[in-house]
Amino acid sequence: xxxxxxxxxxxxxxxxxxxxxxxxxxxxxxxxxxxxxxxxxxxxxxxxxxxxxxxxxxxxxxxxxxxxxxxxxxxxxxxxxxxxxxxxxxxxxxxxxxxxxxxxxxxxxxxxxxxxxxxxxxxxxxxxxxxxxxxxxxxxxxxxxxxxxxxxxxxxxxxxxxxxxxxxxxxxxxxxxxxxxxxxxxxxxxxxxxxxxxxxxxxxxxxxxxxxxxxxxxxxxxxxxxxxxxxxxxxxxxxxxxxxxxxxxxxxxxxxxxxxxxxxxxxxxxxxxxxxxxxxxxxxxxxxxxxxxxxxxxxxxxxxxxxxxxxxxxxxxxxxxxxxxxxxxxxxxxxxxxxxxxxxxxxxxxxxxxxxxxxxxxxxxxxxxxxxxxxxxxxxxxxxxxxxxxxxxxxxxxxxxxxxxxxxxxxxxxxxxxxxxxxxxxxxxxxxxxxxxxxxxxxxxxxxxxxxxxxxxxxxxxxxxxxxxxxxxxxxxxxxxxxxxxxxxxxxxxxxxxxxxxxxxxxxxxxxxxxxxxxxxxxxxxxxxxxxxxxxxxxxx
Numbered sequence: 068x069x070x071x072x073x074x075x076x077x078x079x080x081x082x083x084x085x086x087x088x089x090x091x092x093x094x095x096x097x098x099x100x101x102x103x104x105x106x107x108x109x110x111x112x113x114x115x116x117x118x119x120x121x122x123x124x125x126x127x128x129x130x131x132x133x134x135x136x137x138x139x140x141x142x143x144x145x146x147x148x149x150x151x152x153x154x155x156x157x158x159x160x161x162x163x164x165x166x167x168x169x170x171x172x173x174x175x176x177x178x179x180x181x182x183x184x185x186x187x188x189x190x191x192x193x194x195x196x197x198x199x200x201x202x203x204x205x206x207x208x209x210x211x212x213x214x215x216x217x218x219x220x221x222x223x224x225x226x227x228x229x230x231x232x233x234x235x236x237x238x239x240x241x242x243x244x245x246x247x248x249x250x251x252x253x254x255x256x257x258x259x260x261x262x263x264x265x266x267x268x269x270x271x272x273x274x275x276x277x278x279x280x281x282x283x284x285x286x287x288x289x290x291x292x293x294x295x296x297x298x299x300x301x302x303x304x305x306x307x308x309x310x311x312x313x314x315x316x317x318x319x320x321x322x323x324x325x326x327x328x329x330x331x332x333x334x335x336x337x338x339x340x341x342x343x344x345x346x347x348x349x350x351x352x353x354x355x356x357x358x359x360x361x362x363x364x365x366x367x368x369x370x371x372x373x374x375x376x377x378x379x380x381x382x383x384x385x386x387x388x389x390x391x392x393x394x395x396x397x398x399x400x401x402x403x404x405x406x407x408x409x410x411x412x413x414x415x416x417x418x419x420x421x422x423x424x425x426x427x428x429x430x431x432x433x434x435x436x437x438x439x440x441x442x443x444x445x446x447x448x449x450x451x452x453x454x455x456x457x458x459x460x461x462x463x464x465x466x467x468x469x470x471x472x473x474x475x476x477x478x479x480x481x482x483x484x485x486x487x488x489x490x491x492x493x494x495x496x497x498x499x500x501x502x503x504x505x506x507x508x509x510x511x512x513x514x515x516x517x518x519x520x521x522x523x524x525x526x527x528x529x530x531x532x533x534x535x536x537x538x539x540x541x542x543x544x545x546x547x548x549x550x551x552x553x554x555x556x557x558x559x560x561x562x563x564x565x566x567x568x569x570x571x572x573x574x575x576x577x578x579x580x581x582x583x584x585x586x587x588x589x590x591x592x593x594x595x596x597x598x599x600x601x602x603x604x605x606x607x608x
Contacts, residue, residue, distance in 0.1 A: 069288050070379025070387050072300040073371070074307055081310045084398060088306065089296045097393055098294035104393075109402035116404040118256030119389055120293075122264035123286035123382075125254065129266055130280060132251060133273045136230060140274055145194040145228070149174060149185055150271040151210035152198035154341075154529030155259030156232070158334045159268040159385070160275070165329040166381055169276035174210050175526040177568040179555040180477040182210070186217050186555075196271040197248075198232040200259055202239020205413070206525060209567065212558045215246075230274070232266050258404050259529075260338050263385040285382030293390050301387045304377060305394025308339070308350055311365045312399060317539065318351050318469065318518040319367055320359035326370030328381050335388055337530035342392045342403040344534025350395065351469060351534055353518045355508060361516050363467045408536035408578075412528055415574030420562055428569055430590070437604075439597040444587035453604045456587060457511070460543055461608075463585040464517045468541035471531065472511070474504045475524035475548045475572040476594065481505075504547060504598050510605040525571045536578055544579050544586040547601075548572045549594040 074081065088094065096104055100120055102113035118125070140148075149172045150160055157175040164171035172185050195214045199207045211229070218225045226247035233239040234255040243250045253266040262268060264286055269279040293301045308319070319339065321332035336352040343349040353359075359366035368376040369384075377384065396403030419428060433441040437453040450456050464470050481503035500506045508521035522531050524546075535542055551565030562570070572588070579586045591597025 069292070070300050070377065070383040071371075072303045072387070073374075073376045073378070074303060075374040078310070080314060081306050084310050085302065085306045088302065088394070088397075093394070093397065094296055094299055094302050095294045097390065104397050105402050105404075106400070109404070112402055112404050115256050116258045116261070118254045119258075119261040119264065119386075122254070122257065123283050123290050123386065126264055126266070126269060126283055129251065129269060133270055133279065136249065136251070136270070137273050140194050143227075145192055147172065147189040147193045148196065148271060148275045149193055149214075150196045150198060151207050151214070152196070152267070152271075153204050153206050153526060154337055155262045156198035156200075156207070156267050157526075158337055158530075159263035160271040162328070162330045162334045163263075163268060163272040163277050163279070163282065163381065164275045166327065167272075167277040169272075171271060171275040175206065176478065176523070177206055177209065177525055177564050177571060178475070178477045179551055179553060179564045179568070181479055182213065182555050182564060183553060184479065186213070190217060190221055191223070193228060194274060195229045196232060196274065197229060197239070197243075198267050198271065199237075199239055200234045200253070200255075201237045202233055202242060205416070205567070209557045209560070209564060212560065213555060213564075216558045230270065232270050260341055261389050261404075263334070263389075264382065268385075282382035282385075285380040286386045287382075289379070289383040289386055293386070300377075300379075301390030302394060304387060305391035306398070307375065308391055308395040309398030312343075312348070312350050312395070315467065316363055316365045317349065317467075318353055318359070318361070318364040320353045320356045320364055320518075322356075322366060322368050322372070324368045324370035324372035324376065326378070328369060328384065331369050331381070331384060334385075338388060338392055339395075340531040340534040340538075341406050341409070341529070343395060343399060343401060344531070344538035345405070345407055346401050346537065347539055348399050348401055349534050349538035351518065351520065351531070351538065353469075353520055355505075355521065356512060356518070361518070364518060406533045409529065409533050411536060411578045412532060412571070412575040415577050416567075416570045419570045419574055420567070423570075425561075428566065428573060430569070430573065433590075438600045439591055439593040440600055441590040441592060442587065443590065446587060453589075453601070454608060457605060457608060460545055460585065460587060461511065461515050464515060464543045465541050467539075468543060469518040469520060470511060470515065470543045470545065471535060472508055472519065472521045473524050473527060473544065473546045473572075473575070474521070475546070475568055476504055476591075478505075478523045480594070501602065502595070502598060504601070506602055507605055510602065510608075514608055524575070525568070528571070528575060532575065536582065540582060540584065542579075542584055544576075544584060546572055546576055546586065546588040547591065548588060549591040549597065
């Protein structure tokens with residue numbers, strides 16, 4: 068089965084743009100890897116970022132090496148696979164493993180609770196995959212250091228338990244060589260968010276039990292279609308994305324329909340937001356919304372469900388969405404392979420940690436306190452409580468704007484809170500929703516016609532974080548942080564995970580505030596009680 072892109076009722080603007088691209092020879096040129104398709108300024112970047120087009124073929128060279136890694140892990144009884152990676156290094160494996168229903172623990176967080184939970188889970192049977200193009204990603208470097216110490220403390224040689232996936236010649240490769248870790252080198256001509264079919268997507272997924280050869284087979288089936296002028300699903304999808312954005316519909320609501328694929332919208336969110344959100348332009352993916360009724364929104368279904376839909380196996384979906392993103396980038400006049408604003412929050416984090424030294428971080432003074440929730444930020448009108456603050460945020464969303472909720476918390480805590488006794492599925496679902504900060508997105512979405520997104524920090528910094536700062540200046544931002552009761556030391560570093568997590572939140576808030584966008588931080592002095600209180604207030608708005 069290949070892939071099918073259904074555009075529903077195709078507007079004339081889509082047909083006109085497709086004909087223009089065909090007349091310019093773009094489909095064949097892109098399939099052939101022409102780096103000049105996005106203008107002179109983007110040529111140098113594109114020249115070393117188009118390797119993803121050939122991955123259905125070139126990644127097959129990795130399969131024997133991956134098979135040996137899997138056989139070795141199985142022989143040693145290592146059945147708990149933990150992936151330390153951010154953004155493109157973690158989102159694809161997460162989707163692959165969820166779709167194939169094989170267990171993979173993903174660490175794309177600096178939350179101490181989430182890391183402590185992973186450390187406590189079968190350490191004696193754990194295999195850690197450290198995935199980073201450079202190894203300089205602060206979250207992944209912290210995870211590596213923490214696990215190295217945990218293994219040593221347990222009498223386990225880290226060299227027997229750590230597999231590194233990185234680019235040739237990277238600092239991480241050198242570190243891995245010196246430590247004696249197993250190394251799988253990825254194609255350096257592939258950017259992180261386009262790396263689903265590279266070693267970054269395949270190695271952790273195969274170790275967890277996924278059939279990665281089939282992914283490449285499915286991608287290989289659709290690849291020949293991408294050079295065609297007609298019957299080209301990547302061209303059809305890319306033209307739709309570009310046409311909608313150019314017409315002012317720059318919020319793409321992604322909805323999972325009846326399909327065997329689980330969690331693909333989260334991967335698409337990073338690909339589209341980080342690739343297109345720059346130079347004041349971009350397409351904002353909205354995951355989890357029920358419908359696309361506002362005039363600046365359009366709906367795309369994953370799987371056949373009428374209207375615009377993209378249906379097909381996961382490997383083919385990866386390749387087609389990547390191709391479509393490159394097409395949309397050309398139509399929008401941006402470079403779909405760079406991320407010029409991602410480093411800003413990272414630099415702010417480093418500066419905050421350095422300037423604070425051993426002292427407290429610059430959190431500021433609360434504007435008000437409502438039960439277990441402290442409110443920080445500039446909110447006009449003398450707000451008296453949390454309800455006033457949330458109401459102001461909703462009203463502050465500009466025309467064609469959006470509200471972004473960013474939670475620097477434990478994204479798995481709600482699952483633990485919901486596990487009670489012999490509760491029914493319905494009871495568990497209700498308990499989970501009542502403890503999950505992500506429920507806030509649905510509650511606030513119900514109260515506005517504008518798009519509302521939700522991201523877990525710091526993982527969203529490698530995704531929608533680029534759009535927040537480089538895309539249209541139309542965002543309103545609600546950040547949530549929480550008190551840390553049990554922290555985790557980062558060996559060899561002067562900070563703990565909890566301190567790093569808060570510094571990342573403050574650093575990103577500073578980047579947003581510097582652009583003059585409305586932004587509020589809610590700090591939960593008690594995480595469980597704070598989430599419960601926040602949701603109850605939002606429900607009563």
